[in-house]
Amino acid sequence: MLSKTGVPTDDQIEAVKPSKERLAKGPVVIVECFQEIPCDPCYTACKQGGFLPFEDINDLPEMDFEKCNGCGVCIGACPGLAIFIVDETYSDDEALVIIPWEFVPVPEEGSTVKGLNREGEAVAEVKVKKVRSAGKNKNTNLITLIVPKEFAHEIRSIEV
Template identity: 40%
Template sequence: MSNQPSRGFALLECCQEIPCNPCTTVCKTGAIVKSTLNSRPEFDPEKCVGCKLCVAACPGQAIFFQVPDLGDGKASITFPYEYRPLPVPGQEVVAVDRLGNEVCPAVVQSVDQRPVFNRTALVTLVIPAEYRDQVRFLRRLRREER
């Protein structure tokens, strides 16, 4: 693995061909396109500028943002988090896969709540790089865990 941290990119995991296109509408660089309203989106990583608008806009929570190599064997994954309480930067949490199965410990790097995300918070976790293709969320926090 390189000594230089890698640049991030969106991960599109749309598994159904449904009439949906918020990701293409918010992508200002043309990195995400659909040939028809019902087709799955296609992604051009060379055009992605890492704005994460697509992550916040996807109603199916099927888009993530990954930095596969932060250095020191770490990676990060960003996903929408629409529950309360919100985690806080520096908080230790449990990262889970698509099915909610525990994968590894993680640390909350940031919680981004920009107005342009339309009230959707984007949470970024730092995880061991070996789990970057598995982690997609965090175990929901209970009020007393905050």
């Protein structure tokens, strides 16, 4: 259970996943934010309408996946490191996963690292495709990983 282990349940993860049809169209956001806290910078960061308006600042984000273009801007706005991008269209057997990264060292582009699941277990070797800063005065980097497609919805961190 999330409050005891920090790990969301399968039902929680399924509930925030875009449809298969949307995933088949290209990169799209996945917001793994499951605790009601007074927080909404994700909503204000997105200029595409990907986040539906919050009625109350404690609301959990609700998405319009058709409006999301997978830009990743909201990743750098989220203090909870709860936002990811998944692109299942990268190749027949690989997907791209963009994760937030605020640790050192920052992985090098082109390097191979361990892909970790939500429990922190290494589940696959993944390649670092791109590293970009979330923007001026932000500590977050956006790390684009090439992952085996079967782990696109499991890998959410790395061991550098």
